[in-house]
Amino acid sequence: MLRWCKAAGDAVRKDEPLLELETDKVTVEIASPATGKLAEILKQPTDEVEPGQILARVRVAETSAPGAADPKRTAAAASAPSPTSKEGGEVLSPAVRRLLNEHALSPQEMKGSGRHGRITVHDIERHLDQRPGAEPGAAAPGADAGDADSTAKMRRPAAVAPVAADGRVPHSAVRRRVAEHMTRSLAQAPHVTTLFEADLTRVQAHRARHAPEYERQGIRLTLTAYFVAACARALIAHPSVNATFHEDALELHPDANIGVGTALGNDGLIVPVIHQAQHLSLVQLAARLGQLVGAARAGRLAPQDVRGGTFTISNHGVGGSLLAAPIVINQPQVAILGVGKVERRVCVVDVPGAGAPNGEAIGVRTMCYLTLTIDHRAIDAFQANGFLEHVVKTLEHWSEDSVS
Numbered sequence: 001m002l003r004w005c006k007a008a009g010d011a012v013r014k015d016e017p018l019l020e021l022e023t024d025k026v027t028v029e030i031a032s033p034a035t036g037k038l039a040e041i042l043k044q045p046t047d048e049v050e051p052g053q054i055l056a057r058v059r060v061a062e063t064s065a066p067g068a069a070d071p072k073r074t075a076a077a078a079s080a081p082s083p084t085s086k087e088g089g090e091v092l093s094p095a096v097r098r099l100l101n102e103h104a105l106s107p108q109e110m111k112g113s114g115r116h117g118r119i120t121v122h123d124i125e126r127h128l129d130q131r132p133g134a135e136p137g138a139a140a141p142g143a144d145a146g147d148a149d150s151t152a153k154m155r156r157p158a159a160v161a162p163v164a165a166d167g168r169v170p171h172s173a174v175r176r177r178v179a180e181h182m183t184r185s186l187a188q189a190p191h192v193t194t195l196f197e198a199d200l201t202r203v204q205a206h207r208a209r210h211a212p213e214y215e216r217q218g219i220r221l222t223l224t225a226y227f228v229a230a231c232a233r234a235l236i237a238h239p240s241v242n243a244t245f246h247e248d249a250l251e252l253h254p255d256a257n258i259g260v261g262t263a264l265g266n267d268g269l270i271v272p273v274i275h276q277a278q279h280l281s282l283v284q285l286a287a288r289l290g291q292l293v294g295a296a297r298a299g300r301l302a303p304q305d306v307r308g309g310t311f312t313i314s315n316h317g318v319g320g321s322l323l324a325a326p327i328v329i330n331q332p333q334v335a336i337l338g339v340g341k342v343e344r345r346v347c348v349v350d351v352p353g354a355g356a357p358n359g360e361a362i363g364v365r366t367m368c369y370l371t372l373t374i375d376h377r378a379i380d381a382f383q384a385n386g387f388l389e390h391v392v393k394t395l396e397h398w399s400e401d402s403v404s
Contacts, residue, residue, distance in 0.1 A: 189375040193325040225286040232277040234390035245378040259309035317341035334378040340369035
């Protein structure tokens with residue numbers, strides 16, 4: 001799906017955005033290859049685009065500046081990368097430029113927290129929240145989609161496709177690709193789910209102690225960071241779960257590249273990936289998670305941010321769900337973890353010296369259900385249960401030394 005930023009006949013500058021190309025995972029900005037005039041638009045917003053296809057032609061200006069594009073280079077290709085654009089010397093994304101214009105802000109008013117000091121949507125949202133008269137606790141686009149005790153709110157609602165007279169809402173490119181992917185996954189792989197219960201009391205205590213310290217560093221410590229850390233350990237210990245199924249072999253991956261399902265409201269969902277999670281500390285995991293989720297909700301994920309995943313976490317509990325099974329596997333992966341709603345429950349707990357015959361007592365604990373849905377072609381119940389037991393034990397015995 002395309003969204004043209006310019007119309008045929010409009011003047012354009014080299015590296016100025018011509019259009020946004022929506023793929024099944026990310027939105028890529030295509031820039032003009034030269035300064036001149038947009039002479040011809042070859043693809044319409046509803047057209048399917050293949051890599052390398054020519055989308056438009058730009059008639060190069062006769063007085064091109066030194067170093068401008070070769071006049072023979074008059075086509076913008078759909079496979080071209082998204083170059084950055086600049087305003088007043090600052091590198092700005094389209095979403096950032098729109099927000100700056102909406103609120104009459106200057107890039108010089110704030111300090112960027114992105115790569116190389118780049119201003120992000122989160123920087124603008126934070127700046128707006130700190131202005132006199134701002135609404136307290138306003139939206140935080142960087143909030144973790146998997147935080148089980150809060151639901152992130154966006155400052156701007158997700159765009160909804162127009163409803164036709166017959167009540168039909170056209171599918172977005174993301175929705176169509178998700179539907180195709182889920183259908184193919186269920187058709188190819190026999191899905192089986194195993195269910196465990198996890199006591200998160202120690203995790204919550206650790207989080208309560210360290211969240212303020214993380215906040216001072218600009219990092220939001222969410223429960224999902226703990227789940228990613230526990231899964232990273234378990235994936236290295238149980239490599240058959242961190243794998244890809246082929247007809248002739250099971251490919252074991254050396255790195256735990258963990259994707260986290262992130263809801264985009266009416267626009268569907270996307271799965272940004274934390275690469276080599278087994279090498280990251282808890283603070284690094286929390287920071288990376290916040291960056292990816294913020295980028296996903298602002299529509300500025302890079303292609304590499306959604307590639308190479310070997311395992312996925314789906315935190316359906318953020319919406320109040322206790323249990324979901326089976327959760328459709330994100331093929332070609334062979335397993336997906338489901339995290340249910342975190343809640344306080346009355347449980348029988350082991351308390352040495354409590355007076356009961358077996359040292360048991362009734363207590364209130366922070367609990368949740370964890371499910372592991374597997375591709376039964378690749379994994380059996382023995383491996384699935386061993387992996388999930390490892391995850392649960394890591395969470396239930398969390399200590400200061402669990403992830404340094």
